[in-house]
Amino acid sequence: MEFKKFKLIKQMQSTIKKEFIFLLFAAVITSSCRKIFNLPKEKEYLSNNVNFANKILEPVLGRTNLIGGFNGDNSTQPIHFEIVNARYGDGRPVTDIFQKAQTYVWTAAYTGTEKSLAEIEAKRHLEEHPLFEIRSSGEFIMWPSATNDLVTPRPADSTNYPQDTRFFDVKITNTGGERLIRDFQIRPWRERPYDPADDMNLYTGGPAPFPETPYNVLSRNYIRPSRMDNVVGDSTDIDLGNDNYHRNNVLVYIRPFTGGNGHSLRFKVLNKDSVAIDPALFNETEWVRLVHGFNLVKTKEYVQYDVAYPIPLVNLSTIYAPGGSNAYIELKYSRTGFGQQRVTTVLGLNFGIYRAGDWEIVFHFRKDNPRFKDE
Template identity: 75%
Template sequence: MEFKKFKLFEQMKPTIRKEFIFLLFAALITGGCRKIFDLPKEKDYLSNNINFSNKIFEPILGRTNLMGGFNADNSTMPMKFEIVNARFGDGRPVTDLFQKAPTYVWTTAYNGLEKSLEEIEAKRKLEEHALFEIRSSGEFIMWASANNSLIKPRPADSTNFPQDTRYFDLKITNSGGQTVIKDLQVRPWRERPYEPSNDMNLYTGGPAPDPDFPNNPNTRDYIRPFMSNVIGDATDVNLGTNDDENDVIVYIRPFTGGNGHSLRFKVLNKDSVAINPAAFNETKWDKLVHGFNMQKTTEYVQYDVAYPIPLVEVPTAYAPGGSRAHAELKYSRIGFGGGRVVATFGIDFAIYKKGDWEIVFHFKKDNPKFQND
């Protein structure tokens, strides 16, 4: 039998015989040498320079924060990441970061084309997660379920003592070994339910002082809209929104009487009386936000919405930049010379907390001019 095999080999063409010998040799090298010479298994590479570009994480509670800057320095993936030795600066153990709470996780991509709340909700589900986690990519996440009641934010007096800071070490492992990155820090900010939030004191949650008069308790800072071609009815000049003029300010605030997931837009005149939305005759109300079941009254326009707004940080028709929704009110009038003038004002905003919210534009000093010239 062995003789027949040898005769068969002798009858092969020279080129085929060479290929056969090469394949046999390769099989011996790759599959047999390790067994023959008892060579150790190949290990992953774990760099000594593995680290993070920033070791202090400052998430804002109440919203999903992705934090990273992980530098693997060409180390072999996958790696195992484990948060260890979590403690306050005075040695007390940290446990609040690792509480579990239900949080929304997307199962299908949101794209801004959904036609109902039900279609949106079908694309996400609630899962139990620790409030603070690290992903397999080395990216940290503080989930939106982490709020002021579950995690104590940094002190309201703006101090930064070690006993108020959460420290932890991170153990990183692959088959090449393990390393520990020490003394990473978590210093959370208290919740800011909306953005822009310059009207809110970041430490206390109360009203923010006027940046020009920070020690005057009778003044405060406000959110300001973007605005173009809005003429004052009495002054007949362009109204402004800068720090010195404050002709128009914005409130983002909760209101009562909604359904728990509504968003309302309202415009007030200088006497704090609501202006009929019909006056803003160029506004595309059906495309103002990704909302449904629009209700239009003589005082406001209201929608059923899914929170947060925007739902995810990807560009859509309602949030062209991804991180903020874009709401623009417009109206037109005939100006001097007979040309049509289109006036616009609005806000790029985000709201992170589910509820009934209203965005109010308040003309403080002069009303917008709607009449033709």
């Protein structure tokens, strides 16, 4: 048996050696034939069908926007992309989106496990980039340095006239040829410093009317919790989560506050008299894991962290941002309900904050206070 195994191995080695010699010989012959007969080198290929999935780009100013969708149709890589002939619909040249500004660029991977602000900041640095550009992958990027001050957003009256619309073409080249894809449009939305921004008119930046009464100037829309479980009114004994959309029992405000250090995030809960509820009553809340923050400060009115902005820092699923695109928090408490069953109340919110500063997220019980006492 050992002799047969040895013989089989020797045969396999001989076969591999012969195949290698044949391939090497074929390569030499092919190269020699090209030289002898003066055959042209193989030409790179650029398909006539290269295209983009979307030619109308609608980035939101003030945050990182990655817009993809390039289809090379098996064209030879690398491919070079260039934005050309940027103009408004009336022929005026477009220059504002190409001005340069400093923006954060990651030099090491963010994981969500960093132990300090310093560790996070060591993984990114400022670079100068055009506000809008196309990458070597064919992906468009609008950097967060593109703000309302530098780039005029779409008209506040929601019109879409050609003279207000930026057009451009994209020149695509490799050594196999050149293609020009015409008439892209870029229609930037004005900055939304936070999400959800249900309380904000996306065109004007002012207060948003209630969607069911859009022409009533006195109506207002609000941010509401993403999740409300077992939120019982203390005096009404009703589930405050039922029909919260119309009744506005519990609202959320995402707003700046004064007196922070420039990179603070604060959480607060207000009762129906707009008085702060002691965070200690939310006895099931995992405060140390609520957000990717540091230097936790807890008072009888709020809980505050030092954080790095934007939130979330990148589109990556972590314990703080399970879906990647938004952070998620839960304020929870438990109490004894009827039948001596333990009842857990949950206030949840999916959110993002895209402008550095001192921000607070406030849950406001407007019509009844939450019940904390046991039944």
